[in-house]
Amino acid sequence: MNYLFPDSVLLIFCKAPVPGQVKTRLQPALSAEQAVAAHRQLTRLTLARAFAEPLCPVQLYCTPDNEHPFFRQCAKDYPLTLMTQRGHDLGQRMSNAFTKALAVHRHAILIGCDCPSLTVSELSLAFTALRDSCDAVFGPAEDGGYVLLGLNEPEAMLFENISWGSERVMAQTRDSAAKAGLEVFELPTQWDVDDMDGWRRFCFTQGQHPSV
Numbered sequence: 001m002n003y004l005f006p007d008s009v010l011l012i013f014c015k016a017p018v019p020g021q022v023k024t025r026l027q028p029a030l031s032a033e034q035a036v037a038a039h040r041q042l043t044r045l046t047l048a049r050a051f052a053e054p055l056c057p058v059q060l061y062c063t064p065d066n067e068h069p070f071f072r073q074c075a076k077d078y079p080l081t082l083m084t085q086r087g088h089d090l091g092q093r094m095s096n097a098f099t100k101a102l103a104v105h106r107h108a109i110l111i112g113c114d115c116p117s118l119t120v121s122e123l124s125l126a127f128t129a130l131r132d133s134c135d136a137v138f139g140p141a142e143d144g145g146y147v148l149l150g151l152n153e154p155e156a157m158l159f160e161n162i163s164w165g166s167e168r169v170m171a172q173t174r175d176s177a178a179k180a181g182l183e184v185f186e187l188p189t190q191w192d193v194d195d196m197d198g199w200r201r202f203c204f205t206q207g208q209h210p211s212v
Helices: 032-050 069-077 090-102 120-132 168-177 197-207
Strands: 008-015 056-065 081-084 107-111 135-139 145-152 183-188
Touching: 008 032, 008 090, 008 120, 032 056, 032 069, 032 120, 056 069, 056 090, 056 197, 069 081, 069 090, 069 183, 120 135, 120 145, 120 183, 145 168, 145 183
Parallel strands: 008 056, 008 107, 056 081, 135 183
Antiparallel strands: 107 145, 135 145
16 A cells, blocks of 8 residues: 555554443443443544545554454454553553554554544644654643654653643643653644543534434
């Protein structure tokens, strides 16, 4: 395949769709099974956008492993590579994924599977920034976290001493990048689906009822 960014890779972090373990903040407004259905829909949307243009190779980083039938079906439906997240917390898992990816590729971008506002154009813009001038790319989220991180080199300090899951994640990551002397490019602020407000917002954009 002729990729637009052949020396890059897109890493997508995803949890196995197990009731009670994904999108738990959508409960009890949604049942555990409905939350799983929401997770599956958001993941499918993310994959569709990742392959809407031939940007680069795509790796789906799964947890707790890549054996779930949903992951296997995704690998049948899209030309992606299944990987397994390794590490004791989110920061370590992301850092390990970047280290592995950047041993083979010059640029790597990591996203989750619950940010429907992130467009193909913005993914392309992020890869272009890494290729042309920047050390890192951030995709800030409205809730104070981030939905995208791009790097040219493994930068372990970006994943240390971060209050994961809090509204301070993006600010702390910016501070770490500044201390490391990294040149950073930031995308426009995004919104993701962490709670029912985000799910209703997504459903409104899709013209569907939030009960799935």
